[in-house]
Amino acid sequence: MFVDIVKIHIKAGDGGNGAVSFRREKYIPAGGPDGGDGGDGGNVVFVVNTGKHTLMDFRYRKSFKAQSGENGRGRNMYGKKGEDVIIEVPPGTIVRDSETQMVIADLTNPGQRKVLAYGGKGGKGNAKFATSTRQAPKFAREGTKGDERWIVLELKSIADVGLIGFPNVGKSTILSVLTESRPKIANYHFTTLAPNLGVVKTKYDKSFVMADIPGIIEGAHEGTGLGIDFLRHIERTRILVHVLDASGIEGRDPVEDFYTINKELESFSQELAQRPQVVAANKMDIPSAEENIVRLKEELEGKGIKVFPVSAATAKGFDRLTAELIKLLEELPPMESFEEEWDWMEQDEAEEPFVIDIIDGVYVVSGPTVDRLLGRVNMDDYESMQYFQRALRKQGIIDALRNMGINDGDTVQMNELEFDFLE
Ligand SMILES: Nc1nc2c(ncn2[C@@H]2O[C@H](COP(=O)(O)OP(=O)(O)OP(=O)(O)O)[C@@H](O)[C@H]2O)c(=O)[nH]1
Ligand SMILES: [Mg+2]
Structure with missing residues (x-):
């Protein structure tokens, strides 16, 4: 199972308590206060690990707790600080507060770190409360509690180019031709159940990331087929390559297919539907494609949509397609990151x-x-x-x-x- 959205609980460590203690020395009956401070609690830290591609790790483990600080001790000994708990997530993980649904972190860059729950502060020991008039304070402070909350992690893969289209049109085959990725390819619908990513290396010395997702069919926005929830994986792509079966070998018309898929896309997200699209008219090695490609070009190129005849089976026609993708990627603005809508830490820090x-x-x-x-x-x-x-x-x-x-x-x-x- 592909896990791309999970709810987990995080808890930072509590601060250790300050100690109440008095110096004991030979021949000195009542020494001064020497209770040390408690240690601070550990933080809950998120780190982006590019080696991870799913939120699978969170399927069974849903609760993460950092270590609490140790209590202070006599002889002015400070409690040890609690250890942080480090949670590794794949790039493209969005974190929301589960109550408000607001975005609190967009973990995108390799190695990026973010503390999402701060440990409590250690309490002061009685040594800190001594004054000239109160030389033997019998009190110390307790440590404060660490932050704790429920959060939702959501994976939105980061790719430059997303492949969309009906099932069996050859999306995965195209990914395998252009990248070193080896997705499952088979002659039946819904072979691909989860997104695949690959890096397209071109002779222009430039590369980009391409994502292949499950096939979409009419009614997908109502849950038909595999539904369209997985479209969130390509929400952050900059270009969509709309793959059509130009041969019409399954009895559908590629021109109609184009509009059907776009309608489904619109019902998922207007924004995604507005994303620049180019068409890869696939299966050109099949004779029936010759006739369809003429109609396709007539219909779409008038609307400013470029159509590239390709054959993934014979690996033909891809040079022009990738050249166009490179050109577009250079023109388009960089990928938008999610705005962090709410910083609870700031609120908490305003003690x-x-x-x-x-x-x-x-x-x-x-x-x-x-x-x-x-x-x-x-x-x-x-x-x-x-x-x-x-x-x-x-x-x-x-x-x-x-x-x-x-x-x-x-x-x-x-x-x-x-x-x-x-x-
Ligand atoms: N003749 C021909 N067959 C192709 C071509 N591209 C893909 N196929 C075949 O079409 C079938 C489906 O290919 P996939 O790449 O699995 O299609 P898909 O779009 O990823 O399908 P789903 O994952 O089910 O959505 C396979 O049997 C491929 O071998 C092509 O250019 N020409
Ligand atoms: Mg596939």
Whole structure:
């Protein structure tokens, strides 16, 4: 089975807890605090591996968890950082948030890496909470939780040129003539069940990637035949080569075939239907093709669609076709990548400006706002202290303390600073 869309769960490691510990030394009855910080949790990292072509690996394994950070220990020993979990995906993998369906990553370039769940931060050990007035803090901080979420991986192969057409018209045979790819070829419909890719090397010293997909029939958009879901594999091709059986050996008319397939294409995606198309009129080695090719050219070339008579069986006519493809590829804009619509990391990274913990009756305020504020004030300077008090009010810290039930005279701690609350 060809797996090209999967839902998986990812969880980054939690941060380790900070330790509460006191130095023990011979002859020194009560040493200072020496509880180390917890380690950060590991991240969930996605990496593009060009050796992979399907999402097969995710068929049985749907849950990925990075290691948590270790807890801090005494003697100021820091907890070890949790290991990242690395998830390898084929190029062309789009990642969506399973709830919102928004694209969060387009993993296209070889070797590209992206963190999709960040590990939690390790908590600070009690050594970090010591101040001149509280020399033996009996508290430490817990580590924060790692990110966790359900995501959907969807494979959209990246190819320059996509081969489309009815079953049995010779798409796979053409791929095998032009590339080293060896897809299954047989004289029955729906031989190809999953897309095949190959690299077309030309004498112009240029190469491009060609994709062959399963055959399309009338009603495919309603699920007839193999349906058209696999068209997502060629959504990112820049040109479509529409393969027609010019011999009409199966009793269909190649001119009608052309319109039928395009109608199906339109019902899948207007955008894909607008993609530049050239026609490869195949099976020219069969005599009945002579008559049909005249009609085909008359019908289509008037509409600006170029028709190339070819025979995959005898490998004839492909030089002109590939020359045209090279020319078009040079003119056309590069392949569009998916816009990443939403960056949850940015949202997560905008941490809370401050948090308040009540520890042993002390109101401990910490966070980026506090760090910034304390970096700016000089406690020995009256004006500076007044600025500090105004800032506390402006940032909402006073209100937050009030809401937590603080009373005049209670102790507030901000990093190294400790003072009594008095409005
Ligand atoms: N006479 C002749 N037969 C051809 C030519 N190209 C392909 N065939 C034959 O047509 C049959 C179908 O070829 P495939 O390449 O498997 O066709 P396909 O379009 O990939 O078919 P599906 O994968 O089923 O959609 C095979 O028996 C091929 O040998 C050609 O140029 N001339
Ligand atoms: Mg085929």
